[in-house]
Amino acid sequence: MNFRDYLKNNIVYLDGGMGTILQKNGLKPGEYPERWNTTHSGVIRAIHKEYFDAGSNVVNTNTFGANTLKFTSEELDEIVKAAIENVKWARDNSVSKNNKYIALDIGPSGKMLKPYGDFDFEEAVSVFAETVKLGVKYGVDLITIETMNDSYETKAALLAVKENSDLPVIVTNAYGEDGKLMTGATPSAMVAMLEGMGADAIGVNCSLGPKQLSGVVDELLKVASVPVVMKPNAGLPVSVNGETVYDVLPDEFAIDVSEMVKKGVRVAGGCCGTTPEYIKSLVSASKDIEPVLVTKKNITCVSSYTHSVVFDESPVLIGERINPTGKKRFKQALIEKDMDYILGEGINQQDKGVHILDVNVGLPDIDEKEMLVDSVCELQAVCDLPLQIDTSDAEAMEAALRRYNGKAMINSVNGKEESMKAIFPLVKKYGGLVVALTLDENGIPETAEGRVAIAKKILANAAEYGIDKKDIIFDPLAMTISADTKAAKVTLDSLRIIKEKLGCHTSLGVSNVSFGLPARDIVNGVFFVSALENGLSAAIMNPYSSEMMKTYFAFRALHDMDENCADYISFAEDYSESVMPASISPKKEKIEEYKSALQRAVVKGLKDKAAAITENLLSQQEPLDIVQNEIIPALDIVGKGFEAKTVYLPQLLMSAEAAKSAFECIKNAMIKSNSQSDTKCSIVIATVKGDIHDIGKNIVKLLLENYGFAVYDLGKDVDPEKIADEVVNRKAAMVGLSALMTTTVPAMEKTIKLIRERAPWCRIMVGGAVLNKEYGKRIGADYYAKDAMEGVRYAESVNTEVV
Amino acid sequence: MNNIYVKVYGDIPYNYREILRYAGVTAPSGEIKDLLEECIAESDGIFQNKVCYGIFDYGGQITSVALSKNLEGCSRVILFAATVGIQLDRLIVKYSKLSPSKALMFQAIGAERIESLCNTFCNEMSKELDVRLKPRFSVGYGDLPLEVQKDIFRVLDCPRKIGLTLNDSLLMSPTKSVTAIVGIEDEF
Incomplete structure (x- = not known):
């Protein structure tokens, strides 16, 4: 029986600790345990066999850190091959009559992904892919991704597995005492992302003992539609008479984990500190428990790298402001690649209380794919809301979904064959909640029945791709009543029918309804109420509109969704403050010492x-x-x-x-008013390759902008080529380079050389903690600025020369 | 056999004067005090305060002159890595785009937090082992090369134990983290 079939009806027992047993066998701190596959294969085989004998169905290869970051490709090949042979030997020689499977074990890379570290997402995918390919080559039954404490790295590993094999895959994360991953994800956020990408089982391992992990496991059981895995430590290591022991003994461990098996855990084993004895106790304590059936939870949700947002009774607000349509200032920001402006729009909407941000950065003259990926990554660095990726370019959509950390909302698919063919495979591969517009080759039907018919067609088509109903949210399209006064009624009817007859959630771009009318906010607010009364689950809306926010908070208070009306009251306090006339401003400001x-x-x-x-x-x-x-x-x-x-x-x-x-x-x-400002000369600034410190650079940027310079900020860890290109393209009069570490000064020197070659006119200013005047000169800079004000003064002098 | 242990700390009291010192402020104005209060409130409860450590025998077999001098009279050392966690880095990254003044203040808070964490840990170890400890010594001090960081990470298994990672340029992530060697003074 293959592993997937066995998983369906049985409790699957995994193995227990490996590293801690190897230490007892003489593995030294800092020594790579993976090498023992070849150097001490006898020890490794004996441990594997003991686990199979103790009742484990799955034994992991000893390949936790086997990747190309630690080993050369040749050695990695040898290690993985030997590791798999070791488990095969154990399986063939075990006395156990149980079903036995070999899992390729993949642990974290030991590096932090960008933006908090220097490890690129695609690089991570390819590192994991190397190990996966070897596992496939030498033959395993399944793959285990384990001990991941970061959602983004977990995604990279799972993507590598999915792109290089068809094997079943178990994913377990290391949760802390706060019930979250180190980088902040909750269990429900992880389930949203991992289920979307097709993990076969999801769970927890390492970090804590069974009691401390039970809360996380409860949470997983509540939301997961796939089997839940529990592989805890034997408690915590304590030193007793100079000997290290773990504080949860086999019997207690077995009882605690069995309790969770009764609640629904379907895959169980042990991590650090556990031994074959623990597994043996666990198996005997739980073997008579009837496996709890895994049920579909039908939760419609999206997630970020910290939390999930569930579409349920309480309406979900999707902020529409990151979108250039009809916004001159936003268009300008896109053309100038003014990422700070876009990020500001994101943060401001979050402060207003939206739950999800729509991200649309399409403009005819820009590279939408690049802009969309950059926007998604940069937004995820500063804002923890889930994103709705909004583009009609399928290629840009894929690139953004790939890089997205979590389960994204996908805007959108529609009833056209071509659209479904382009979008559904992406939903299947990367996971996501897709917005489906009820229109097709024949346009937008004028009746509710017509729109519902398209919705049914979309559901049927999605099912063929294996996409569940819960991952589709319908937008029955709000059309303006200024063109057709029946329009709103048709939309409202469609909402109700889709909810009642199809059992699906809905989303609307509410404000379209008033297009062409005066005082649109009034109509929008009332339409929003009507839509909510007809079952609307989510609105794409402007959170700066007080009519919309009033409706949202009052609706929730009126429909028993706001305990003690607390949210409403806090909203109302801010609201009354904002509408108070300014005349009763408190005390007269003391301005005497200032001119104004x-x-x-x-x-x-x-x-x-x-x-x-x-x-x-x-x-x-x-x-x-x-x-x-x-x-x-x-x-x-x-x-x-x-x-x-x-x-x-x-x-x-x-x-x-x-x-x-x-x-x-x-x-x-x-x-x-279309008037021109007379900006000063252009300046390109960046933190050089290899360096990720950018506070100093951002300070300089802020001040230079204050003083009227056109500043093009390339960010941190920037390639010399990219800086030189930008200087040439912008015909920049000056470039500002920052480095904070001695190790990155050579990169600065290289960048200076390249700029000298490509843009001999350009003045080069450098700054950063490791530099000084002499050092700056030695690496070829024109000027060393000791602080931001000196930088401004120098830029002013360059400007006078140029102009 | 040398084992690596983990300690996790709850709230550690703030040292406001130290934070301001790291921010380059000696006599704060009302606005700066407000900014500091705002930042402390915003970062409340986000510190993970994790330490992993091992106690090792030391036989004077170290090439660094400065470290050898620091460890005079010690036949055991504590090797540890401490981190306040990634959440503060999130705030720093967020505000370095949106408000450099807050980013600067969060940097200062982070610097104070990690120092306080190290102090708390060392004080506790000193009591637990009932010994006197030498001052902390980190890579990059004196003639102890930055490269040694790689060895420390391997020995302490920092990524797995406390989620601390090392970049190619030998920077740690989370950034507000410290690794150090602390001599345990021999008793007479």
């Missing part, structure tokens, strides 16, 4: 105030006058104070941020 209120706000570093005052001033003054007469003098006060050491760095930055928020208002006003 705006100057004071900037000097004091009051972001929101600076923006509010600027908005006010814009109705009375020309944008550029505000810059010249108010903001620049304020920045000078702070800048000079910093140079005179009377102002500290945090204060300088707070002022710079306040100035930036004032500039943002001014920029918006100027885009609206």
Whole structure:
């Protein structure tokens, strides 16, 4: 019987600890246990055999850290081959009559993926792929991915397995005492992602003893539609008379794990500190327990790298603001690759309370695929909301889904053959909740029945790809009532029928309904209520619209979804504050020592105030006058104070941020009136290859922007080639390079050489903790700036020369 | 046989003055105090405070002159790695884009947190073993090369024990982490 069939109706017993037993056999700290497959194969075989004899159905190869980061390809081949032979020997020589399977064991790479480490996602996939291919080559029954403490690395490993084999795969993660992975994922977030990608069983291993892991396992049992795995440690290691022992003994371990088997765990074993004796006790304590049937949970959800968002009774809000349609400022940000602006839109919407962010960065003149992948990765570095990836370009969709850390929402598929053919394979491979629009080759049906018919067709087609109903959410399309006054009714009817007859969730772009009408917010708010009453599960909406937010909070309070009306009350408090007339502003501000209120706000570093005052001033003054007469003098006060050491760095930055928020208002006003600002010369800045420190660089960027320079920020860990290309493309007058570590100064030197070759006109400024004036000169820079203000002064001097 | 143990700590009290010192501030204005309070509130409860360590015999077999001097009079050492976890890095990355002043403050908080964690750990070990400990000595100090970090990681199995990893450029991730060697003074 193959492993998948056996898993269906039986409790599967895994093996127990390997590393801890090897240490008892003389493995030294720092020595690679994987080498023992060839050097001490007798020891390894004996341990494997003991596990099979004790009742294990699955024994893992001794290949936890067998990958190309630690071993050459040749040695890796030898190790994996020997490791598999060792388990085969044990299987063939075991006295046990049980079904016996060999699992290729894959542990974490030991490296942190970007953006928190330097390990690239695709690199991780290919490292895991090497090991997987060897497992397939030398023959195993299944693959185990285990002890992963990061969701992103888990995804890389599972993708490597899926792309290189058809073998069953068990995925177990190491959860901490807080019930989450080290990088923050909850059990339900992991289930969402791993089930979507097709893991055969999902669970926990290592880190803690069975009692401490039971909460996580309960959580997994509640949400998982595949068998749940439990492989805990024998408690914690303690030192007794100089001897290390684990504090949970075999009997207690067996009782604790058996309890969880009764609750539904279907795959059980042990990790660090457990021995064949533990497995033997576990098997005898649990062998008579009737395996609990694994049921489909039909949970419609998406996830990020921290949590899942479930589509249920309470409406889900999807923020629509990351989208260039009809937004000049956003278009400009895309053209300028102004990632900070896009990230700001994400964070602001999160602060307003949305649950998911829609990400649409399509614009005719830009490389959408690259922009979409960058946006998804950068958003996931700063914001933990799940994303809805919104593009009509299937290639861009795949690239973004591949890099997405979690189970994404996919926007969208529709009833056209071509669309389903392009999108459904992606849903199947990467997992995801796909938004299905009820339109097809014949357009959008004018009746609810027509739209529901398309929905049925889409469900049937999805089923052929093995995509479950729960992973499809229908958008029956809101059309404007200004063109057809029946439009809203058809949409509402469709919502209700899809929910009641098809049992599916729905999503709507609510605001379309009022297109072409005056005071659209009023109509949108009421339509939103109607849609919710008709069963709408999610709305793509503008969280800055108070009508929409009012509806959301009031609806939840009225429908018993808001305990003690707590969310509503907290919303109402903020709301009343925001509509209070400004005239009762508390005390008169002391502005005597400053020329104006705006100057004071900037000097004091009051972001929101600076923006509010600027908005006010814009109705009375020309944008550029505000810059010249108010903001620049304020920045000078702070800048000079910093140079005179009377102002500290945090204060300088707070002022710079306040100035930036004032500039943002001014920029918006100027885009609206189509007027040109006279920016100074262009400057490219980056942290050099190999270095991931970017706070200093970001400070310099902020100040340079404050002083009116056009700054193109390439980020951190940037290739010399990319920097040189950007300098040439932007005809930049100056480049600013940052490095914080001695080990990355050579990369800086290399970058300087390349810029000299390709862009001899360009001035090169360097900065960072390891540099000084002499060092800067020695590696060929024009200028070393000891802090951000010096950088600004130098840039001003370059600007005077150029202009 | 040398075993590697793990300790996890709960809340460790803040040293505000140290945080401000790391942020380069000696006499904070009201705005800076507000910023600090805001950042401390935002990072509340995110510190994982994990330490893995082993106790090893030491026979003076070290080429680093500075470290040998530091370990004079010791025949055992504690080798440890400590980290406050990845969540603070998240905040630093987030705010280095959105608000460099907050990013700077979180950096300072992280620096203070990891030092406090190391102090807490060393004090506890000193009591537990009932010994006096030498000052902590880390790679990169004096003539002890950064390369040694690789060996420390292998011996302590840092990725598995406490989720601490080493980059190609020998930087640690999570960034607010420390590895160190601490001499255990022989008793007379």
